[in-house]
Amino acid sequence: MKRLLFAVLMFSMLQASSIKVAVSANVSYAIGDLKKKFLSSHPDTKIDTIVASTGKLTTQIIHGAPYDMLLGANVAYPQKLYDMHIAITKPVVYAKGALIYLTRKDYDLSNPLALLQSKDIHKIAIANPKTAPYGIASVEALKNAKVFTQLKSKFIYGESISQTLTYTLRATDIGIVAKSSIYSPKLHIKDMNYKDVDTSLYTPINQAMVLLKHAKDSKEAREFYEFLQTPKAKEIFQKYGYISL
Numbered sequence: 293m294k295r296l297l298f299a300v301l302m303f304s305m306l307q308a309s310s311i312k313v314a315v316s317a318n319v320s321y322a323i324g325d326l327k328k329k330f331l332s333s334h335p336d337t338k339i340d341t342i343v344a345s346t347g348k349l350t351t352q353i354i355h356g357a358p359y360d361m362l363l364g365a366n367v368a369y370p371q372k373l374y375d376m377h378i379a380i381t382k383p384v385v386y387a388k389g390a391l392i393y394l395t396r397k398d399y400d401l402s403n404p405l406a407l408l409q410s411k412d413i414h415k416i417a418i419a420n421p422k423t424a425p426y427g428i429a430s431v432e433a434l435k436n437a438k439v440f441t442q443l444k445s446k447f448i449y450g451e452s453i454s455q456t457l458t459y460t461l462r463a464t465d466i467g468i469v470a471k472s473s474i475y476s477p478k479l480h481i482k483d484m485n486y487k488d489v490d491t492s493l494y495t496p497i498n499q500a501m502v503l504l505k506h507a508k509d510s511k512e513a514r515e516f517y518e519f520l521q522t523p524k525a526k527e528i529f530q531k532y533g534y535i536s537l
Contacts (some may be wrong), residue, residue, distance in 0.1 A: 345451055363386065380507070391430060
């Protein structure tokens with residue numbers, strides 16, 4: 293009996309130190325270093341990450357997925373969870389994302405908007421604006437540049453920004469992706485051809501996070517949430533192409 297009680301107690305302790313973090317696809321490249329830095333001072337905490345588009349993760353959370361935190365790709369989805377009383381903290385911006393044109397081909401990117409409209413470009417990868425905030429920003433940039441209508445028939449939509457990266461590398465001539473994508477282990481930066489999308493063409497991509505109801509009594513989730521707001525975390529985000537706050 294004593295052994296059984298001890299086993300139950302140990303199991304409970306292990307469960308208490310494990311947290312589940314829903315991570316927007318664009319953060320998938322930085323999350324490894326963020327976890328490593330945090331765990332260097334919190335070695336008893338286990339962090340499980342679930343990576344998908346912010347829209348998909350939000351839907352899962354609304355339907356009861358037992359996540360402790362959402363690292364979103366915009367403010368709107370975390371705000372929705374807060375308004376629904378599923379998040380227990382107001383959205384806090386932890387990073388600002390940026391867009392780039394990316395291709396493996398040797399195109400001249402000095403005038404990317406002209407290139408996109410040229411006969412050399414048959415397929416363009418962008419994230420689906422219905423599920424991915426980076427897709428919303430991509431569409432906004434192209435509309436503001438007055439080229440969206442001309443290009444619409446060329447679009448191949450990725451469900452998330454990471455899927456859009458895959459399409460960019462394997463199925464299209466060029467893609468509009470998160471700048472953090474160039475730090476993907478799939479890529480060798482020196483072999484890539486990319487250029488920043490003019491930031492005046494799209495609303496700043498403020499990426500926000502929230503703690504969720506499931507983390508109400510989790511000291512570990514709160515500690516990781518607070519760590520992501522520290523200078524050490526901000527240094528890591530900058531390393532992965534995010535704009536300094």
